[in-house]
Amino acid sequence: MLRPLLMCLALCAVYATSKPTEKKVRIHHEEPLSSREHDDVKGFEYDHEAFLGREEAKTFDDLTPQESKRRLGMIVDKIDADKDSFVTEEELKVWIKKAQKRYMHDNVDRQWKDFDTNSDGTITWEEYKNVTYGTYLDDPAADEGYNYQHMMARDERRFKIADKNGDLMADKEEFTAFLHPEDYDHMKEIVVQETLEDIDKNGDGFIDLKEYIGDMYTHDEEMEEPDWVASEREQFAEFRDKNKDGKMDREETMDWILPSDYDHAEAEAKHLVYESDLDKDGRLSKEEVLNKYDLFVGSQATDFGEALVRHDEF
Template sequence: MMRPLLMFVVLCVVSASSKPTEKKDRVHHDQPLSELKHDDSQNYDYDHEAFLGHDEAQTFNELSPEESLRRLGIIVDKIDTNKDGFVSEEELKIWIKNAQKKHIYDSVENQWKDYDVNNDGHITWEEYKNVTYGSYLEDPQADIEYNYTHMMNRDERRFRVADKNGDLMTTKEEFTAFLHPEDFAHMKEIVVQETIEDIDRNGDGFIDLKEYIGDMYSPEEGKEEPEWVKSEQQQFVEFRDKNGDGKMDREETLDWILPSDYDHAEAEAKHLLSQADTNKDGKLSKEEILNKHEVFVGSQVTDFGEALLRHDEF
């Protein structure tokens, strides 16, 4: 039986070819920290979700003020990774980024037991290969319909890049990098390489305009070309192909699929620092954070107070 991850890849290939007018987007953008409006004059709900993540922020809203404050103190100790007694802007930014990726880590946690067959706390390439491609390895004739050999070789190459110490055994952090390479700096090159290989039809190691558009759009006989196709052609010429040689190299492909977006976590870290740094020394003590707890976390009382403000009948 094929594992869900492999089935997902196969289904993506099928769906991409079955919807010729639907635009395929390979660009990886950072998600907003919260869907809520950021307006501190109304409430700190946005900051709570940015600092804790959506689900954890909702949990804090159900806590008593005392319990909320106690848990915030524990969090502050975790954020202070160098244990100097202060929370720096960088430590705050890293915490926010990790809070926003909790759903990714939860997903990896759920998959971990499926692949760590011997329960030794690591996933080897052999374990991953056997679980994911077991059916194909038992019956190579299955390769006729889908090129599982190619998929397996690509997975092994990515696995080796994620496996930083080269022992072909991944920790949870390394396995997360393998499954979600776009979120890890040391995996960017492999994401670029895989993207070029997917799109580069003539095998020259570059992406030209025809290949760029062909990856997104397959014309249907008798159907008018969508307007977005012309727009993408213009994007390629004006923005993607920076050196104007008619094709995208590795660096240009990297700028396309993994753009240097506005850093939401950094901006939020600066904001929280400015809100709680009462002595203006550029860092936060535990006392400063707890004194400004309402900026970082909610509780039953803050929810009740907001309800009083929002409903005249009270």
């Protein structure tokens, strides 16, 4: 299953470079908390998706107010990390970020059993290497168009950085950092390094304009250059190359691919506290949260709500 996926990714890269007008995007933006408009006058759907995650928010839509409050009370206990019976903005922000990353952790969970071949609760580098590259290493000539030794070396380097305790065994969090390095502060340098290695064709440690455009666009003599290419040249000159030396260094490359986006989770946490903090002490008691349950989770006042969607955690 994984080896065909690896081949698919490699082929997709070739396919992308074969289409001159298709733009390759390397920037990692923070995902929006909700696809809904954030307007409390029209409704609280944005807040529901931000607080619970998009999929989980749907499970509350047809519950009675009583069931919504019961489940919300259990969630409040989980958010209260220091167990002082209050929810702070910081605890709320952490919870919202976790809710928004649930899709990512679900993806890791789906892959986990394929790599943890001895089912011991960790994934060693040897397990990952054997599952991902075993067939190709046994027969190096199987796919002569790809340098799997090089790909494997890059993966090993990233695996070791994700492996914070250096035991060459990844737990769930370390494996998540390996698969999704752009979401972890300690992995950002390797994301930049890998980007430089991909784009820096002359090996000088920088990305010049030709390399920058060449990574996104493959010129075809028979086709007119698309308008976005000229726009990207302007972006490079005006915003990417901050010190105006004609090239991007590591810091400029990081600013490009890992921009410091507006912290949506922090803004939503502040909003929820502001709207629910009745005594204005800067934190939320469980009672204050439950009093505003419609803001946090919502529900429908139906007689059959309690019989609808349920999860083991509730």
